[in-house]
Amino acid sequence: MLKDLVRPNILALEPYSCARNEFTGEARVYVDANENPYNSDVNRYPDPLQIAVKRKIAALKGVRETQIFLGNGSDEAIDLPFRIFCRPGIDNVVAPAPTYGMYQVCADINDIEYRSVPMKPEFQLDLDGMKARIDDNTKLVFLCSPNNPSGNALRWEDIQWFLDNFRGITIVDEAYIDFSSQPSLLRELERYPRMMVLQTFSKAWGQAAIRLGMAFAGEEIIRLMNNVKYPYNVNILTQKQALRVLDNIADKDKAVKEILQQRDMLRDRLNTLECVDRIYPSDANFLLVKVYDADNTYKYLLERGIIVRNRNRVTLCKGCLRITVGTPSENEEIISALKEYKIG
Numbered sequence: 001m002l003k004d005l006v007r008p009n010i011l012a013l014e015p016y017s018c019a020r021n022e023f024t025g026e027a028r029v030y031v032d033a034n035e036n037p038y039n040s041d042v043n044r045y046p047d048p049l050q051i052a053v054k055r056k057i058a059a060l061k062g063v064r065e066t067q068i069f070l071g072n073g074s075d076e077a078i079d080l081p082f083r084i085f086c087r088p089g090i091d092n093v094v095a096p097a098p099t100y101g102m103y104q105v106c107a108d109i110n111d112i113e114y115r116s117v118p119m120k121p122e123f124q125l126d127l128d129g130m131k132a133r134i135d136d137n138t139k140l141v142f143l144c145s146p147n148n149p150s151g152n153a154l155r156w157e158d159i160q161w162f163l164d165n166f167r168g169i170t171i172v173d174e175a176y177i178d179f180s181s182q183p184s185l186l187r188e189l190e191r192y193p194r195m196m197v198l199q200t201f202s203k204a205w206g207q208a209a210i211r212l213g214m215a216f217a218g219e220e221i222i223r224l225m226n227n228v229k230y231p232y233n234v235n236i237l238t239q240k241q242a243l244r245v246l247d248n249i250a251d252k253d254k255a256v257k258e259i260l261q262q263r264d265m266l267r268d269r270l271n272t273l274e275c276v277d278r279i280y281p282s283d284a285n286f287l288l289v290k291v292y293d294a295d296n297t298y299k300y301l302l303e304r305g306i307i308v309r310n311r312n313r314v315t316l317c318k319g320c321l322r323i324t325v326g327t328p329s330e331n332e333e334i335i336s337a338l339k340e341y342k343i344g
């Protein structure tokens with residue numbers, strides 16, 4: 001039962017009921033929310049459940065609107081499961097390492113034990129290691145696929161083990177799914193009511209600044225997310241911009257196609273350079289590049305005005321820089337800078 005996983009205070013919660021929840025039809029005079037009546041395009045509170053945006057996402061992804069939560073970035077969708085399912089000081093979550101840093105930050109903020117299990121050398125899950133860390137108080141497992149910072153997609157059979165056997169919530173972060181050769185797990189949404197799939201407008205859609213993240217899950221989980229979120233968590237400017245980009249899917253597809261071509265070009269060119277040891281396979285819009293001298297290479301690029309992400313001190317990433325695929329001219333700059341780099 002999903003109910004058995006939920007914190008008692010959240011199960012008992014009487015959620016805030018805002019004016020826009022209590023009346024949803026069309027009226028001539030709105031004097032129910034203490035807003036300024038003079039129209040400025042932003043004087044009214046936005047739709048708390050973002051129905052128009054969800055309608056378009058539902059059609060695009062082949063899910064129901066009631067299976068979608070929209071949040072202030074994926075960050076909000078990562079934080080809410082902690083607040084809904086995890087009792088501070090009692091419960092724990094399990095995740096592989098290396099992976100996206102926000103899972104641990106949210107665990108720390110919520111006073112939830114974060115159990116980190118090193119991946120195998122090629123960045124696949126250590127299933128036995130993860131199983132050994134799961135106990136009766138493990139409420140969430142985070143699986144990022146394609147994974148950040150390694151770039152690879154996780155094996156479907158490994159993810160499926162958690163979906164079939166883990167009694168808590170399996171959260172699969174698909175922030176980079178548009179760049180992946182692997183299909184999205186959204187196809188399994190009906191089959192696994194305790195799975196949550198995260199996607200975002202920040203990467204392939206090119207909308208990082210509007211802060212819009214998507215969570216897909218069973219309707220019971222989505223209802224809980226809606227009860228716990230801030231009432232107006234997605235502002236009207238973001239909702240309008242989301243509607244605009246959802247009407248221009250071809251633009252997103254074109255950008256993804258170009259980025260994928262550039263990723264392959266960047267990989268091939270970097271592979272010929274003396275300072276590069278190896279490049280890990282990528283299903284994302286970045287490359288994890290092992291160099292012979294990560295800290296100095298990072299500093300050298302910085303002096304040339306090029307900022308990459310130094311992952312030298314991250315589990316299993318010793319010697320690694322994470323490089324996002326840029327525009328063709330940015331990628332040329334990276335290549336020509338590294339071509340001139342002399343190992344110290």
Ligand SMILES: *Cc1c(COP(=O)(O)O)cnc(C)c1O
Binds near residue numbers: 073100148173203
């Ligand atoms: C970039 C990224 C996100 C996106 O976060 P937003 O809050 O939606 O911008 C989510 N998950 C991972 C693994 C990421 O790398």
